Amino acid sequence: MAGRLVVAGGGQAAFAVVSKLRALKDDRPVTIVAAEASLPYQRPPLSKKYLLREMDLDRLLYRPASWYTDNAVDVRLSTRVTGIDRDARCVALSDGSRLPYDVLALATGSTPRRLPASIGGDLGGVFVVRDFADADLLAEELQPGRHALIIGGGYIGLEAAAVARSSGLDVTVIEMADRILQRVASAATSDIVRSIHQDRGVDIREGTGLIRLLGTEGRVTAAELTNGSTIPVDLVIVGIGVTSNDAIAAQAGLEVGNGIVVDDFGRTSDPDIYAMGDCALLPWKDMRIRLESVQNAVDQAEAVAALLAGGTEPYRPKPWFWSDQYDVKLQIAGFGLGHDETIVRTGQRAGSVSVWYFASGRFIAVDAINDAKAYVTGKKLLDLGLTPDRAVLENQDADLKTLLP
Structure with missing residues (x-):
């Protein structure tokens, strides 16, 4: 029997590495150390169906408690790994105990950036959404007729805006950059997504930041913006990105950058x-990136599991993402950076x-909005390393199937 595996973290990557090991008939002792009080569960529905109360937590669980018992997986809930002793090959836990390991897997995820208290980030009514407790x-706050301010025009902020608007709230989105989705998508995609929200009554203010939140009796009541306006608000949802949970790795002397290298x-x-998963800084082409997606968390974790079980294949990321906003599904294949x-x-x-992305004439990504055929075709082309015929793409009547060999 192989030596003990300890997994720090209880999210998607943690479950994926353990479940894949067991699927590969690897019966080594396994312990998952999970900070939350729940068994591993799906994260994407938290900001959508779970938040709208269309799905309960039990339906989000990857497996029931019996699966862990049947597969001899020890799970320590409401417990964190607080330190790593590499010489003694053990981890310190938040309950004061120590746990030996032969192999340690860090699946610690990421943490949402919060507003500093100096500008009102500690007021009541200010939220981030990362786990079921946040949701x-x-x-409880999503009550029709109230005014929600969304800070950040990335995918997390826009998904929150869609949920709030669908719940009957008035919604304002502010984005400091010149356009929403500027860091992750083309101007063309930004234009499409902006129209989707504006058509549903969302007030989107680009090139606009927050100076501070104002409150009464400890509760947020207004927001002072960089464009000189002050708007009344009943609640604030902060979607300004995440940071890698790499502190314990750094403290243990592991190489870290914007994540664990x-x-x-x-x-x-x-x-x-x-x-x-989200905590890892991995090689991709000629750079190092963090891929903050469910797909990467699962695929990378399964690749590690295969390696532990005796495999020899490296992990080659094939990025794909999705975002659900209202009745719109945005599917993304590839990585549009540098287009x-x-x-x-x-x-x-x-x-x-x-929207099809090119860099120096080479096809690198596609954004498909309610267009499954474009997504599937683009993803297959990327997997094959092919660049589509521009004439076919530009001919709106052409069949995309002709792009595939």
């Missing part, structure tokens, strides 16, 4: 310690459109 608190196999600078050209194509169904 439970926010759900790993190689193609998920190994950290200590060959007995791996990192995966210098886009082609916008109208789909065959009403309301469907796709």
Whole structure:
């Protein structure tokens, strides 16, 4: 039997590495150390169906408690790994105990950035959404007729805006950059998504930041903005990005950057310690990136599991993402970073459109809005390393199937 695996973290990557090991008939002792009070569960529905009370926590669980018992997986809930002793090969836990390991997997995830208290971030009515407890608190606040301010025009902020608007709230989104989604999408995609929200009555203010939140009796009541205006608000949802939970790795002397540095196999600078998911800084082409997505957390964790079970294949990221806003599904294949050209194509169904990204003539990504055919075609082309015929893309009547070999 192989040596004990300890997994620090109880999210998607943690569950994926353990479940894949068991699927590969690896019966080594396994302990998951999970900070939350719940067994591992799906995160994406938290800011959508769970927040809207269309799905309860039991339905979000990857597996019931019996699965962990049946598969001899020890789970320590409401417990954190607080330190790593690499020489003694053990971890310190928040309950004061120590747990030995032969292999340690860091699946510690990330933490939402919060507003500093100096500008009102500690007022009541100011929220982030990262776990089910956050969503439970926010759900109580989503009452029709109230005014919600969303700080940040990335995918997290816009998904929150969609939920709040769908719940009958008046919604204002502020984004400091020149346009929403500026860091992650093309101007064409920003234009499409902006229209989706504005058509539903969301007030989007780009090039606008927050000076401070104002409150009465400890509760937020207004926001002072950089454009000189002050708007009344009943609640605030902060979506200004996340930071990697890499502190325990840094304290243990592992190499960290904007995350825990790993190689193609998920190994950290200590060959007995791996990192995966949102906390990991992984090699991709000629750079190092953190891929903050469910897909990467699962795929990278499963690749590590396969390696532990005797495999030899490195992890080669094939990024894909999705975002649900109202009845709109945005699916993204590839990574549009560094693009210098886009082609916008109208789909065959009403309301469907796709944006195709190119860098130095090479196809690198596609954003598909309610256009599954464009997404599937683009993803297959990326997997095959092919660049589509521009004439076909620009011909709105052409069948995308002709792009595939």
